[in-house]
Amino acid sequence: MVTLSEENYLKAIYHLGKQGSVVVSTNAIAEQMETKASSVTDMIKKLADKNLANYIKYQGVSLTKEGRLAAASVVRKHRLWEVLLVEKLNFSWDEVHEVAEQLEHIKSEKLINELDAFLNYPEEDPHGDPIPDKEGNIKKVEKILLSQVDENQSCICVGVKDSSTDFLKYLDKHHISLGTSIKIISKEKFDESMTINVNNALINISKIVSNNIYVKKG
């Protein structure tokens, strides 16, 4: 049995090391989880004992195949629940995270499969992040940061890198959501801000903003 706490560590390692295949440091995990390095060391040992992680003292951790699947399963659940919250229960995309953090730990194979079917097998969560399938596979989609797009090019918002409440509310205020068409009008050299056209309104966004919006050509 994988405990709630173990699931959270697996998820952190999964996210830090691109789907868990890369070695990550104790401190990185501690920062991600807002805990202390010593707590991380303790837990890593438990994960290694359970064959969920590969661990070499002082060197870092990566997930085993089993650990990767367990982590992907938690992420799958998190994202499916987020879809339910937004599509059926009137949550906005900035309200779902906290609740999904709880729901992702509910243990029931049937529940998650039925939820998947009920939601019509969504491929992405409300922030444009891919939903792993039962085997833990994710569909890689072409996406680049808005900051990479050149002047006079048009693109479509397909996701966000930062999904904090503050950032999502900022996007809401400027009517930017998934599927929104964005045209780059101009880019400033000195601060790398850009002026963009969204729904025929011109707005100026900082580099920080354009660096946290994923878009595709179009």
Place this chain on the structure above:
Amino acid sequence: MVTLSEENYLKAIYHLGKQGSVVVSTNAIAEQMETKASSVTDMIKKLADKNLANYIKYQGVSLTKEGRLAAASVVRKHRLWEVLLVEKLNFSWDEVHEVAEQLEHIKSEKLINELDAFLNYPEEDPHGDPIPDKEGNIKKVEKILLSQVDENQSCICVGVKDSSTDFLKYLDKHHISLGTSIKIISKEKFDESMTINVNNALINISKIVSNNIYVKKG
């Protein structure tokens, strides 16, 4: 903050002492929760410290107003989730309990209110048990045990007292569910079994069975 474990104790006391207004014994709680009396004593003290329970050593516990509301809230969540599972996610009434035991601890006011609305404000769960409202009030419905009904009378199944998987599967096998019409054909004096008519089939049920089915006149 009420912890998961505390919520489970509150729920147990709530169920044992008709909505928590009655004093219940340490042993009764221990039995209900499949734990030891000493663990119960420990937890009762914590609940009393938090003003969720009234506790007098060696005398027993009851819930305070606050404790009763907290317990009713957990029961409300449990039963609403059960409705979701059955109505939307293809669970049968014997499959919902275990998952609802987990879901009932999810903390989000908005979630439970939206769920309530999404399900169209159900008044009962899939076993016919009433769903407390936000204030913890439950609608008392007229119901008697099938064993109380006289020969030649007809009635309608409105709930079950035992909602164990085994019993619910037994009812499924005999096509008895909520809303099913039942006519009492005859009752045996010596073992108190009865023959009933369900969907034009005659079946014989033991006292144990008739004692676990709630019905209303009709």
Place this chain on the structure above:
DNA sequence: ATATATTTTTAGACAAGACTAAAAATATAT
């Protein structure tokens, strides 16, 4: 009313998960 049985509580121990402070290993800089 006294002895016996049952219930409840206390005392002490344990596991999980987290923390602090100190020690050990690794990395960096001159």
Place this chain on the structure above:
DNA sequence: ATATATTTTTAGTCTTGTCTAAAAATATAT
């Protein structure tokens, strides 16, 4: 290469919730 800084681990403590065994209180029976 040696000193310094950083990272990681260890050792020991704390809290929550559980348990066992023993003690205390209450209930029951003769």
